[in-house]
Amino acid sequence: xxxxxxxxxxxxxxxxxxxxxxxxxxxxxxxxxxxxxxxxxxxxxxxxxxxxxxxxxxxxxxxxxxxxxxxxxxxxxxxxxxxxxxxxxxxxxxxxxxxxxxxxxxxxxxxxxxxxxxxxxxxxxxxxxxxxxxxxxxxxxxxxxxxxxxxxxxxxxxxxxxxxxxxxxxxxxxxxxxxxxxxxxxxxxxxxxxxxxxxxxxxxxxxxxxxxxxxxxxxxxxxxxxxxxxxxxxxxxxxxxxxxxxxxxxxxxxxxxxxxxxxxxxxxxxxxxxxxxxxxxxxxxxxxxxxxxxxxxxxxxxxxx
Numbered sequence: 001x002x003x004x005x006x007x008x009x010x011x012x013x014x015x016x017x018x019x020x021x022x023x024x025x026x027x028x029x030x031x032x033x034x035x036x037x038x039x040x041x042x043x044x045x046x047x048x049x050x051x052x053x054x055x056x057x058x059x060x061x062x063x064x065x066x067x068x069x070x071x072x073x074x075x076x077x078x079x080x081x082x083x084x085x086x087x088x089x090x091x092x093x094x095x096x097x098x099x100x101x102x103x104x105x106x107x108x109x110x111x112x113x114x115x116x117x118x119x120x121x122x123x124x125x126x127x128x129x130x131x132x133x134x135x136x137x138x139x140x141x142x143x144x145x146x147x148x149x150x151x152x153x154x155x156x157x158x159x160x161x162x163x164x165x166x167x168x169x170x171x172x173x174x175x176x177x178x179x180x181x182x183x184x185x186x187x188x189x190x191x192x193x194x195x196x197x198x199x200x201x202x203x204x205x206x207x208x209x210x211x212x213x214x215x216x217x218x219x220x221x222x223x224x225x226x227x228x229x230x231x232x233x234x235x236x237x238x239x240x241x242x243x244x245x246x247x248x249x250x251x252x253x254x255x256x257x258x259x260x261x262x263x264x265x266x267x268x269x270x271x272x273x274x275x276x277x278x279x280x281x282x283x284x285x286x287x288x289x290x291x292x293x294x295x296x297x298x299x300x301x302x303x304x305x
Contacts, residue, residue, distance in 0.1 A: 011045045011198065087119045088123070113159070116148075147169060147194070176232065200262065206244065209233055
């Protein structure tokens with residue numbers, strides 16, 4: 001099944017973090033959520049465990065404010081039990097019920113299996129496993145499509161090869177720094193799946209530049225990577241374009257990717273992303289990027305091979 005997506009999907013992992021119901025901070029988060037739902041982008045991406053459930057809660061307030069027209073604009077993910085780590089069929093069904101209660105909806109266009117690291121692959125796809133719960137939700141019509149969302153490419157390829165999923169989401173593995181998800185995405189597209197590429201900025205360094213303390217894949221970027229990004233930044237500057245624009249459009253221009261997921265958690269962030277999308281990148285930038293050679297990616301997924 002191929003979902004009708006827009007090139008950009010707005011991520012809500014940080015939405016509502018550290019807010020309390022009825023607080024001024026929640027009101028500010030609600031303004032951001034309303035802006036996301038008012039945008040031209042098809043989906044807002046959240047998860048059961050984002051911001052301890054507050055992301056979905058704030059989006060639920062926004063859906064209630066805007067009404068039924070936006071109720072189908074939010075996609076989410078089923079997560080393991082936060083206390084026990086349990087992640088079988090029953091937990092998936094509970095996660096779905098928690099999500100829909102927070103959002104104030106009874107249907108989700110897409111529900112991902114999210115970060116299934118507390119169970120083995122065999123447990124997840126076996127009888128009574130998490131995948132059984134997802135299939136049950138799809139067959140009952142409570143979700144339109146099911147996906148898998150995680151990071152390690154070897155693990156993700158095993159899930160995709162089951163043939164039961166409609167979508168795949170992988171993060172930090174298809175950027176100007178690291179394209180290790182390319183075979184995964186190629187396989188998914190051949191199967192007719194919708195491909196979501198998340199974190200095109202690598203969790204920091206490709207958005208803020210190679211400053212001290214910059215991160216890639218949510219960890220400190222090593223010196224060799226910072227030096228490589230500094231060279232890329234010089235290429236961008238020579239052509240009058242910003243590093244984040246190049247990083248984002250690297251994903252947007254790929255024929256392997258249906259939608260690129262970028263987090264939005266601060267005022268003005270969504271509008272800034274739209275400006276990056278509208279930036280014209282000279283063709284010379286891409287050839288000079290290739291000439292830099294492979295980046296020294298710090299990602300190592302060999303433990304999942």
